[in-house]
Amino acid sequence: MNPRDQLLDPRLRRVIGVGAVIGVVALCLFGLWGAPPDDRQGEAMRLLYLHVPSAWLAYFAFLVTAIASALFLWPRTRSIVWDRVAGASAELGVIFTGLTLVVGSLWGRPIWGVWWAWDARLVTTAVLFFLYLGYLALRRIPGDAISTGKRNAIAALIAFVDVPIVHFSVEWWRTLHQKATVFNPELSARIEGVQALTLWIAVLAFTLVYVYLLDRRYRLAVIDDVLAEQALEQAIKIRTGDNPGVGR
Amino acid sequence: MRLWREASLVAAKDLRIEARSRIALGQILPFGIIVAILFAFALDPDSGLLTRVAPGLFWVTVLLAALLAVGRSFAVEEKSNARDGLRLTGLDGSAVFLGKMAAIAAELFFLEILLGIAVVILYGVEVNGVVVLLAAAPAATLGIASTGTLYGVLAAGLRSRETLLPLLLLPVLAPVLLGATRAFEGGLEGAPSDAWPWVGLLWIFATFYTAFGVLAFGTLWEND
Amino acid sequence: MTTSALFAAVVRASQSDAWTYVITGWLLTGAVVAGYWLRTRARIRVGETRLSAERDQ
Amino acid sequence: MPLVEFHSVVCLLGTFPALAGVDLQVEPRDIVLLEGPNGAGKTTLLRLIAGLIPPHSGEAQVFGLDLFKDRRSARRRLALVGHESYCYDDLTVMENLQFTFKASGVTGMEINSVLERTGLDGLAGVRHAHLSAGQRRRLALANAMVRNPELLLLDEPHAGLDEEGRACLHEIIASAPSEGRTVVLASHELELSRQLANREVRVESGTIVKSGRGEL
Numbered sequence: 001m002n003p004r005d006q007l008l009d010p011r012l013r014r015v016i017g018v019g020a021v022i023g024v025v026a027l028c029l030f031g032l033w034g035a036p037p038d039d040r041q042g043e044a045m046r047l048l049y050l051h052v053p054s055a056w057l058a059y060f061a062f063l064v065t066a067i068a069s070a071l072f073l074w075p076r077t078r079s080i081v082w083d084r085v086a087g088a089s090a091e092l093g094v095i096f097t098g099l100t101l102v103v104g105s106l107w108g109r110p111i112w113g114v115w116w117a118w119d120a121r122l123v124t125t126a127v128l129f130f131l132y133l134g135y136l137a138l139r140r141i142p143g144d145a146i147s148t149g150k151r152n153a154i155a156a157l158i159a160f161v162d163v164p165i166v167h168f169s170v171e172w173w174r175t176l177h178q179k180a181t182v183f184n185p186e187l188s189a190r191i192e193g194v195q196a197l198t199l200w201i202a203v204l205a206f207t208l209v210y211v212y213l214l215d216r217r218y219r220l221a222v223i224d225d226v227l228a229e230q231a232l233e234q235a236i237k238i239r240t241g242d243n244p245g246v247g248r
Numbered sequence: 249m250r251l252w253r254e255a256s257l258v259a260a261k262d263l264r265i266e267a268r269s270r271i272a273l274g275q276i277l278p279f280g281i282i283v284a285i286l287f288a289f290a291l292d293p294d295s296g297l298l299t300r301v302a303p304g305l306f307w308v309t310v311l312l313a314a315l316l317a318v319g320r321s322f323a324v325e326e327k328s329n330a331r332d333g334l335r336l337t338g339l340d341g342s343a344v345f346l347g348k349m350a351a352i353a354a355e356l357f358f359l360e361i362l363l364g365i366a367v368v369i370l371y372g373v374e375v376n377g378v379v380v381l382l383a384a385a386p387a388a389t390l391g392i393a394s395t396g397t398l399y400g401v402l403a404a405g406l407r408s409r410e411t412l413l414p415l416l417l418l419p420v421l422a423p424v425l426l427g428a429t430r431a432f433e434g435g436l437e438g439a440p441s442d443a444w445p446w447v448g449l450l451w452i453f454a455t456f457y458t459a460f461g462v463l464a465f466g467t468l469w470e471n472d
Numbered sequence: 473m474t475t476s477a478l479f480a481a482v483v484r485a486s487q488s489d490a491w492t493y494v495i496t497g498w499l500l501t502g503a504v505v506a507g508y509w510l511r512t513r514a515r516i517r518v519g520e521t522r523l524s525a526e527r528d529q
Numbered sequence: 530m531p532l533v534e535f536h537s538v539v540c541l542l543g544t545f546p547a548l549a550g551v552d553l554q555v556e557p558r559d560i561v562l563l564e565g566p567n568g569a570g571k572t573t574l575l576r577l578i579a580g581l582i583p584p585h586s587g588e589a590q591v592f593g594l595d596l597f598k599d600r601r602s603a604r605r606r607l608a609l610v611g612h613e614s615y616c617y618d619d620l621t622v623m624e625n626l627q628f629t630f631k632a633s634g635v636t637g638m639e640i641n642s643v644l645e646r647t648g649l650d651g652l653a654g655v656r657h658a659h660l661s662a663g664q665r666r667r668l669a670l671a672n673a674m675v676r677n678p679e680l681l682l683l684d685e686p687h688a689g690l691d692e693e694g695r696a697c698l699h700e701i702i703a704s705a706p707s708e709g710r711t712v713v714l715a716s717h718e719l720e721l722s723r724q725l726a727n728r729e730v731r732v733e734s735g736t737i738v739k740s741g742r743g744e745l
Contacts, residue, residue: 032498043490047497054501073467095508099501106497110490127422134416141406144541144583147471154464155402155416158395161456162420169423169449173430209505216512223519228544230526236539236549239734254632261617261628268619268656324617328657328665332581333615333672337632338604470600 004081005226007218008211016212023205030198038195047107049198053206055100055125059163061093061210062132066160069153080225083149086156087139088217090132092210097129120174124167131159131166145225251343258339258347262321263354271320272355280313280363284370293371302371303432307425309367310360311392315414317355318396321348322404331404341466345397349461353393360385377435380443384431387450391424394457401468424453530593531556532680532711533578538587540570540577547573549735550587555680555713558706562726563715570735571715572611575682578713579609591680605633607680608673612688614665615672618658622649622668625657630675638677647671647697663689667697674701680711687718699725 008016031049038045068086071077104122105115116122138155142148266272287305291298298305325331334344368375375381399416403409427446434443533555540548547570555561563571576582578591580600589596591603616625626640644650647667652660660668666689673681686698702725705712716722723729731739 028498032494043494046494050497050501092508095504099504102500103497106493106500110493127419130415131419134412134419137412137415138402141408142543143471144585147583150467151402151471154398154468157464158398158420158457158460161460162423165423165449165453165456169426169446172445172449173426213505213509213512216509216516220512220516220519223516223523226523227519230523232541232544232546235544236546236735239546240549240736257628257631261620264624265617265619324619327618329611329613329615330617332609332611332613333629334632335581335601336579336604336609336615337629337676338601338634339632 004079005219005222006215007081007085008215013212013215016208016215020205020208020212023201023208027198027202027205030194030201035194035198041111044107044110045195047103049202051100051103051107052199053203054096054103055121056203057206057210058093058096058100058125058128060207061089061096062128062160062163064089064214065093065132065135065156069156069160072149072153073157078149080145080149083145083152084218084221084225085214086153087136088214088221090135090139090156091217092213094129094132094136096206096210097125097132100125101129118174120167120171123170123174124163127166127170128163131162135159251340251346254339254343255346255350258334258344259350259354262324262348262351265324266351266355272317272359276313276316276320276355277359277362279316280309280359281366283309283312284363284367288370298371299373302367302373303436304425304429305371306364306367306432307388307428309363310356310388310428311418311421311425313359313363314352314356314392314396315417317352317359318400318417319410319413321352321397322400322409325404335469341469342462344469345401345461345465346458348400349390349393349397349458352396353389356389356393357386360389373436375436376438377440377443380431380435380440380447384428384435384443384447384450387447387454388424388428388431390454391450391457392421394454394461395420398457398461398465398468401465424450427453532559532592533713534588534590536588538577538589539585540573540582541585542573542582546585546735548577551732551735551737553730553737553740555711557711558709559728560702560705560712560714560726561728561730562719562722563713563730563732564717564719564722565732565738569732571732572684573735574732575609575684575713575715576611578680579607579682580604581609606678607682608676608678609682609684610669610673610686611684614657614669616657616665616668619656621654621656622660622671623653625668626671626675629672633676635676638675640675643671643674646674646701648693663691663694666690667694670698670701678710680713681705683712683714683716685716686714687716687721695721 027049031046035046035049037043065086068082068089072079072082072086101122104125108117108122109115135152135155139148139152143151284305287309288298291301325334367373396417399413399420403412403416406412427450431443431446431450434440434446531554533553535551535553538548538551538553539546540551549570551570551574553574563574565571573582577584577589577596580591580596580603583600584596592606594603596603617628620628622644623640626643630638630640641650644653647670649664649667649671652664657665657668666686670683670686673683681701683702687695690698699721702712702714712725714722714726729739729741730737
């Protein structure tokens, strides 16, 4: 197993896996039972323990994709490892962005009475979701490893550069209409004590889950590449194998 | 500077092809006007709503027209494999990028003027704050043209490029639509002070992606 | 206690509808994350068996 | 130093190994005939030399430049005539040639002389879209010659050419060595091509099976 076939050392992966399980259990205990309901929002507050960390993880995952893409483009550090990391992290990023949107609207329904509000953060997350959905669609198109790697890396950087611009312009746009939006989850939730602890547990648990899944998805990418390489060798054998016989 | 000579060569080639084939003027502009009319069907014209949202509808129409212009610009290269011909000349990728981007931007800007006149007439918009409009429109156009050219070459040659291009391009252009619409609203409602920050955003967006294109286009252009 | 019975019990326990949203949100997040993990793990297993099969040839 | 130096080069089209281990050397002023069945990889080999597609593995050098590192610089000194004309439908013959000429930054070649050599002098003002298939083949040849290439790559240039067209083609290939030009010619017209080539290479299923010098 040469180093490129594993992202994390197996022992480290097991530790992270166990940590993730413990984190999730702790999150469920605290999030659903331990932490008291919020005096203003009531029980709906418990959805924030998912909404906030998954939003944070989405941004973090796309940051990892951007860094991996830059490393792939830089000739000295170019290696298939970075292309795989970029792809795996973007896939997780899109999943967490999707969850952020769904849980966000589930939270909005009891609190604001609407499934969707043009709140700056939700709008930015929605644009982000489609931005990277396009990136994943592009990644699925096959081709020569190096040229598709470069193409994907540049597409990832184009998308990533757009994130702050989208965030900045949407933030401007929404605060233009409502000064400090009462809808802003952070503003309305004065969180401290057990609630703050629960939020930190949530962020930790989500991060461990992300790292573990990143390693697993990376491993899957390795296997797909090795199988493709073997299929290629097979095709070369067939192509040159029947050479002396029937000239195709 | 060799780069500008080569870029203007590519731009001249694209614009001459457009002048000959009249696709932008003969097909993309009518498409834009039809979309503007469809918006009027969708929104009740005499409720005054149309005039208020005219800037937004205008820029959405420009974005849709830009998709066609970018698609056309790279379809020209596919025919009889002209793309390989262009690569064989050994032209530098950034020259090809600036050339094609300038041609698309010129077509779009020309389109915007004519479409703007149509929208003013159709939606009954009284124009003022022209200085802001003239500052915002080129920035938005260059922003659209630069990202359009980048994604155009990225999707060129791929089987599903017609459907992939909108999916890739439109989310990236969200801030341009926001900025251009708000800038135009500020201009038209005679509150230019609100508009200038958005004009600044548009110029930052355009400069950034033009620089990005000059650096990255070569790599994409060489990909087969 | 089948899972649907458990789910029904939990929902009944929550008089206010807020709990319905909370439960839906948590179950959905859990299902998506777990689903993604299981699907990836299954595809890894399939791939690794094909790899070892190829190696034995 | 050979113009082209390939050792066990593999090249992919998607996931299909179009070239599965090619060894080839081309010396200056050679006229090399590539022959072999359809789908053997002749076109891929020419496109690889022209730097249009990336090699997958092996060693590949053109004009001494490594194709793994830089596929673009060598192009200034070569030209490829492929199955397509590489021209723009809406531009005329002259406009297409002028664009290629200026874009390539070439010196020492006059467009009108190229038009005469390829028998297109009467068609300068005709749009590419209005040309017949045969005329487009000649334009493809003219489009390559206008760049005054040191290495001329021809992919089945005879296809679609009439008598006069073939005469022009032969004149260009025959006079190549005296003009300091090297030619790699993939063709099925073996009798015609053998009169010109000083080397013959047989390509089958993505590899070179026979390579002889002076087997006329």
